[in-house]
Amino acid sequence: MSRSVQSPRVINIEDLRRAAKRRLPRVVFDYIDGGAEGELTLRANCRAFEAVTFRPRCAVATPACDLRTTVLGIPLSMPLILAPVGSSRLMYPRGEEAAARAAGAAGIAYALSTLSGCRLEDVAAASKGVVWYQLYLVGGRDCALSAIERARAAGFSALVVTIDTPVAGLRERDMRNGVKELLSRKLVGMLPFVNQLLTKPRWLMSFLVDGGLMKFPNVAIPGQGPMLYADVTTALEQSMVSWDDLGWIREAWSGPIVIKGVHTGDDACRAVDAGADALVVSNHGGRQLDGVAPTLRMLPEVLASVGDRIEVLLDGGIRRGSDIVKALCFGARAVLAGRAYAYGQPPHPDTQSGGNDKCHHAHPHAYAMRPDHHLGMIYQSQNVPERKKCENYTRDA
Numbered sequence: 001m002s003r004s005v006q007s008p009r010v011i012n013i014e015d016l017r018r019a020a021k022r023r024l025p026r027v028v029f030d031y032i033d034g035g036a037e038g039e040l041t042l043r044a045n046c047r048a049f050e051a052v053t054f055r056p057r058c059a060v061a062t063p064a065c066d067l068r069t070t071v072l073g074i075p076l077s078m079p080l081i082l083a084p085v086g087s088s089r090l091m092y093p094r095g096e097e098a099a100a101r102a103a104g105a106a107g108i109a110y111a112l113s114t115l116s117g118c119r120l121e122d123v124a125a126a127s128k129g130v131v132w133y134q135l136y137l138v139g140g141r142d143c144a145l146s147a148i149e150r151a152r153a154a155g156f157s158a159l160v161v162t163i164d165t166p167v168a169g170l171r172e173r174d175m176r177n178g179v180k181e182l183l184s185r186k187l188v189g190m191l192p193f194v195n196q197l198l199t200k201p202r203w204l205m206s207f208l209v210d211g212g213l214m215k216f217p218n219v220a221i222p223g224q225g226p227m228l229y230a231d232v233t234t235a236l237e238q239s240m241v242s243w244d245d246l247g248w249i250r251e252a253w254s255g256p257i258v259i260k261g262v263h264t265g266d267d268a269c270r271a272v273d274a275g276a277d278a279l280v281v282s283n284h285g286g287r288q289l290d291g292v293a294p295t296l297r298m299l300p301e302v303l304a305s306v307g308d309r310i311e312v313l314l315d316g317g318i319r320r321g322s323d324i325v326k327a328l329c330f331g332a333r334a335v336l337a338g339r340a341y342a343y344g345q346p347p348h349p350d351t352q353s354g355g356n357d358k359c360h361h362a363h364p365h366a367y368a369m370r371p372d373h374h375l376g377m378i379y380q381s382q383n384v385p386e387r388k389k390c391e392n393y394t395r396d397a
Ligand SMILES: Cc1cc2nc3c(=O)[nH]c(=O)nc-3n(C[C@H](O)[C@H](O)[C@H](O)COP(=O)(O)O)c2cc1C
Pocket: 031, 032, 033, 045, 083, 084, 085, 086, 087, 113, 114, 115, 134, 162, 260, 282, 283, 284, 285, 286, 287, 315, 316, 317, 318, 336, 337, 338, 339, 340, 342
């Protein structure tokens, strides 16, 4: 594990974010950290959590907290799932495998993005826990069908269909940093932007040793092979998911389906009608349509529309254990976190453990996200909060 992450200075996700900023080239850090356009929704996601305050009950005996829960019938050690983060291999070598391994060791689920740099079979093999496969329709229906079949054979237990990516988000930081030019592999276009890579030689060396990825091994286009990085924007724009697609996806995948990217009560009902088993209230971490409401604010509308007909998860802005507690207080069954782990570096495999104490050393970022401290303080009870305990929070105007 890198010394910067072991340092006592890295005790929360913001510390980890700063460490990532030091470690990664600007173009990679901004790819993780940034959002669409003015990044209003990105900031609003976090602020929505900050605006919620707790109403603790005091002087009540506090037994140990039991964070265990189930999502889609699968037991998890706590109500946290690692969200699909495309191209995690840019952030650290074999990034998707490392994240899946760490999640499995911590007893939580990991969702692998279609746009990953590692083969889905290798990611499933790396985890001893629950893995989900996130589906984009890039490369067309045949390509998606072959990925679905591979995911089934490899042991992925749920399919996550992301519906909020009809076009690639307008990420201004990516434009400024020359993402398109760097991916073009045309020397003249790349030249003004390569310096940001050269100033991080350790990252550059490990990236090159890891293969200097330029292809997506899980997007196998018939007759062409794995899709190139340079083609991803166009491919996303040509591969919009519509509700009609849920029909053939349902036929191809017999396991649970999670719809990710629901913003409104209406769409939540459509997800139920489409036969989904769970949905994620998500605005893609503010990376797609800037100006949409923060997810925590949309959660009550979604819950009011669907009731108990579907499991409701949430992501966007989760940076602390207390954020997880707040989302649960509002009625989410569990949360997903993207950037909170993407900023981090994986622990060395030898140091991994599911045990809490070792977990502190092995997964400082996972530790920072554990909600037990807050649960103990706020709930004074044994269990993860349920919806009925909502009287314990106050939302500031
Ligand atoms: C660098 C990065 C890449 C992402 N790639 C994907 C992806 O490939 N598929 C997807 O469904 N969501 C993707 N997301 C969105 C996350 O799954 C999740 O919705 C979002 O990160 C939640 O917000 P948070 O980062 O504030 O936790 C990505 C997010 C980040 C930060």
